[in-house]
Amino acid sequence: MTRTLLTGGELLDPEARAPRRADLLLDRGRIEARLGPDDASPDDARRIDISGLRIAPGLIDLHVHGGAIFQPVDLIENSIRSESASSTRHGVTANLVTTVTWDMTRVKGFLSKFASIASWGEEGAVPIGVHLEGPWISSAAAGAQPADGIRDYREAEGAELFAAAPDVVKMVTLAPEIPGAADLLAELDRRGIVAALGHSLADEAAIAAAIDRGARHVTHLFNAMGPLHHREPGLAVAALADDRLSCDLICDGAHVHPRMVAVAARACGERLTLISDRVSPPTAAEPGGTLVDFGAGELRDDGAAWRLPDGRLAGSRLTLDRALRNLIDYAGVPLLHAVAACTLRPARVLGIEAERGSLRVGARADLALFDATLALRETWIGGRRGYTG
Numbered sequence: 001m002t003r004t005l006l007t008g009g010e011l012l013d014p015e016a017r018a019p020r021r022a023d024l025l026l027d028r029g030r031i032e033a034r035l036g037p038d039d040a041s042p043d044d045a046r047r048i049d050i051s052g053l054r055i056a057p058g059l060i061d062l063h064v065h066g067g068a069i070f071q072p073v074d075l076i077e078n079s080i081r082s083e084s085a086s087s088t089r090h091g092v093t094a095n096l097v098t099t100v101t102w103d104m105t106r107v108k109g110f111l112s113k114f115a116s117i118a119s120w121g122e123e124g125a126v127p128i129g130v131h132l133e134g135p136w137i138s139s140a141a142a143g144a145q146p147a148d149g150i151r152d153y154r155e156a157e158g159a160e161l162f163a164a165a166p167d168v169v170k171m172v173t174l175a176p177e178i179p180g181a182a183d184l185l186a187e188l189d190r191r192g193i194v195a196a197l198g199h200s201l202a203d204e205a206a207i208a209a210a211i212d213r214g215a216r217h218v219t220h221l222f223n224a225m226g227p228l229h230h231r232e233p234g235l236a237v238a239a240l241a242d243d244r245l246s247c248d249l250i251c252d253g254a255h256v257h258p259r260m261v262a263v264a265a266r267a268c269g270e271r272l273t274l275i276s277d278r279v280s281p282p283t284a285a286e287p288g289g290t291l292v293d294f295g296a297g298e299l300r301d302d303g304a305a306w307r308l309p310d311g312r313l314a315g316s317r318l319t320l321d322r323a324l325r326n327l328i329d330y331a332g333v334p335l336l337h338a339v340a341a342c343t344l345r346p347a348r349v350l351g352i353e354a355e356r357g358s359l360r361v362g363a364r365a366d367l368a369l370f371d372a373t374l375a376l377r378e379t380w381i382g383g384r385r386g387y388t389g
Contacts, residue, residue, distance in 0.1 A: 002044070002045070002046050003025060003026065003027040003032065003042060003044060003045040003046065004025070004026040004027075004045060004046050004048060004383065005023055005024070005025050005026075005035075005041060005042065005045040005046065005047045005048070006023060006024040006025075006026070006048050006050050006055065007023045007041075007047055007048065007049050007050065007051075008021075008023070008049050008050055008051030008052070008053075009021075009022075009023070009024065009050040009051070009053050009054065009055045009369070010022075010053070010054045010055065011024070011034065011054075011055050011359055012054050012055060012056040012335065012336060012339045012370070013336070013358070013359045014056075014057065014336055014339050014340035014343050014344040014345075014357070014358065014359075015340075015344065015358060015359075015360075016336060017336075018336070019054065019335065019336065021036075021037070022034045022035060022036055023035040023036075023039075023041065024055060024359070024367075025042065025045060026365040026380075026383045027383070028383065029364060029365055029382040029383040029384075030362060030363065030364055030365050030383065031359060031360065031361055031362065031363050031364075031365050032361065033361060034359065034361065050369060050378075052371065052372065053369045053370065053371060053377055053378070054369065054370045054371070054372070054374075055359070055367055055368075055369055056091070056339050056343060056359075056367070056368045056369075056370065057339075057343040057344065057356070057357050057358050057359055057363075057366060057367065057368070058091065058092065058093025058094065058125075058343070058356070058357075058364075058366030058367055058368050058379065058380070058381065059090070059091045059092045059093065059320045059321065059324070059342040059343060059368055060092070060093070060094045060095065060342065060343060060346040060347055060350075060356060060357055061087070061092050061094075061095040061096070061125075061275060061276050061278075061320050061346070062095075062096050062131060062171065062248055062273065062275050062346045062349060062350070063096065063098050063131055063133070063219070063220070063248060063275035063276065063277050064083065064087070064095045064096070064097065064098055064275075064276050064277070064278045065097075065098050065099075065100070065277070065278060065279045065280075065294075065315060066079060066080065066082070066083030066097070066278065066279070066280045067079035067082060067083060067279075067280040067281065067282060068080050068083070068097060068110075069098075069099065069100050069279065069294040070281055070282060070293075070294050073106065073109040073110055073113050074113070076110065076113055076114070077113070077117055079280075080097055080114075080120075080127055081120070081124060082280075083095075083097075083124075083125075083278075083280060084120065084123075084124030084125040084126070084127060085123060085124035085125075086124075086280075087124065087125040087319075087320075088124055088125055088379040088381065088386045088387040089319075089376070089379070089387055089389065090319035090320055090321040090322070090376055091320065091321045091342075091368030091370075091376045091379050092125045092319075092320050092368075092379075093125050093126065093356070093366035093367075093368070093379065093380075093381050093386075094125055094126045094127075094128050094356055094366065095125050095126075095127055095128070096127070096128065096129050096130060096131040096170055096171060097114065097127045097129075097130050097131070098130070098131040098132075098133050098277075099130065099131070099132050099133055099134070100133060100134065100145055100146055100149070100294055100295065100296075101133070101134030101135040101137060101142070101145040101146050101147075101149035101150050101295075102135065102146065102149045102295065103135075103148065103149050104135070104151075104157060104161060106149075107132070107135065107149075107161065108160075108161055108164050108165075110130070111130060111161070111164055111165035111168050111169065112164055112165050114127075114130055114165065114168055115165040115166075115168045122381050122382045122384055122386065123381075123386065124381075124386065125381070126381070128170065128350075128352075128356075129167075129168060129169065129170030129171075129350075130165075130168050130169050130170065131169075131170065131171040131172075131173070132169055132171070132172045132173065133145070133173045133198070133199075133219070134149065134150060134173060134174075134199065135149045135150055135151050136150075136151065136152070136153045136172070136174045136175065136178055136180070136181070136184055137150055137173065137174060137175045137178070137198070137199035137200065138150075138175040138177060138178060138199055138200050138201055138202075140201050141175065141199045141200050141201050141224045141225060141226075142199060142224070143199060143223065143224035143312060143313065143314075144296045144297075144308055144312050144313060144314035144315070145199065145224075145296065146294065146295030146296045147296070148295065149295070152178050152179040152180050153174075153178060153179070153180030153181060153183060153184040154180060155180065155183045155187070158180075158183075158184060158187055159187065162187065162191060162193075169191075169193050170193060170194060170350055171193065171194040171196055171217070171349075171350070172184075172188055172193055172194070172195060172196065173196045173197070173198040173199060173219040174195065174196070174197065174198070174200075175197070175198070175199055175200035175201075175202060176197055176200060176202045176206045176207055176209065176210035176215065177200060177201065177202040177203070177206045181206075181210065182209070182213060185210060185213040185214050185215060186213065186214075188214065189213070189214040192351075194216065194217055194349060194350060195210075195213075195214055195215040195216065195217070196215070196216075196217040196218060196219045197210060197215050197217070197218050197219065197235055197238075197245075198218060198219030198220060198224060198225065198235070199219070199224045199225070200224075200225055200226075200234075200235050201225070201226050201234065201235075202234065202235060203232070203234065204232075204233050204234070204238070207234070207235055207238045208238075211238075211242065211244055211245065215245070216244060216245060216246065216349075217245065217246050217247065217248070217349055218235060218238070218239040218245055218246070218247035218248070219247075219248060220248060220249065220250050220255065220275065220277060221236060221239050221247045221248065221249045221256070221264055221268075222236055222249070222255075222256050222260060222264075223250065223255050223256070223313070239268070240263075240264065240267040240268060241267070243271070245271065246268075246271045246272075246273060246345065246348070246349055247264075247268060247271060247272060247273065248272075248273040248274065248275040248346075248349075249261065249264055249272060249273070249274060249275070250274075250275060250276070250277045250316055250318060250323075251274050251318070251323040251326045251327050251330065252304065252305060252316050252317070252318040252322070252323065252326065253304065253326065253330070254302075254304035254305040254313070254316070255277070255305065255313055255316060258326075258329075258330035258331075259330075261326070261327065261330040261331050262330055262331040262332070264331075265327065265330075265331035265333050265337075266331070270337075270340070270345065271345075272341055272345070273341055273342075273345045273346045273349060274320065274323040274324065274327060274341045274342050275320075275323075275346075276316060276318045276319060276320050276323065277315055277316045277318070278315065278316055278317065278318055278319070279294075279299075279306055279314070279315030279316070281293075281294075281299050281306065296308060296314065297309055297310075297314075299314055299315075301317070304317065305317060305318075320342050321368070321370075321374070321375075321376045323342065324338050324339065324341070324342050324374065325338075325374050327341060328374075343357045343358070344357045344358055345357075364382060364383075365380060365382060365383035366380065366381055366382065367379070367380040368380075375389075376389060377389050
């Protein structure tokens, strides 16, 4: 493959103090060099002028449902590929395909089907694993999760599930108060799977015990957890106050009020990550037709998010590039901090920051190119242009 030199752009490096002008040299799908004005340019590279654009690492979404949760297991591949292709229009280059609280047979089938897909290619955002949102959550904090699938953790059953698709599950959202939580946390630690706390009304003692057992992340801060209370600190307070916990947040203005986004940004600082929690339900052919559900009830679009008939939030319509811009608007965070919340920080949560989420020499050439207004203009995956807007 011919080397490619992107010239005239401004680097939005999440590990830098400020944006800076530099050329980016790509070779064999990776970043070979970052060249300043005094550095010699290679003669053998294909030059692409991107003057006026800003180069960030490709965005990483730790929590996207897409359309796969609405499909029979045998049909999820097409839905995942469709969501991956769509995501490149918003700068996403990698994601975790996220489940809901189905029964164990369906969860196992989903993982086995995901594991059987030989390659995702480079035509869309790369699904780098599965995020199990449940089924080991609290029924009292289920949100829109299907109630029939919620269960306690049983050690033999869990071990069989993870063994059915080794290395596929990268994150599990669990409630630390459920029976068997200690055994589940031990299993996740043994397998190197990120233990994320969520869909929980746990008290301070249960949360502290889970952190001591290896929990290091909190799923969709403020949603599906107890409210902030000055005498009864729960999961939201732990996420804001405990430096051992990173947390993610749905920054669409519907799931979390903009003022609470600002509180989270100030309290969490570099521990805050953005997710989409995006669902993409198929609709009937007629305008206003019935929407299929994923097991919790018919969904309705309120213009900002998806809701169940009783009004409960059931997933977002958010894209991660929009979330990045919203974080700046809602919380006034510096540009590179917002970029980090969608790139470097989710990579750190998964322990893949040497490979993705940065502009380091040697990292994958997964790139999101924005204009001066932070509108997404191009997405590069593995050194190839995957989307041009």
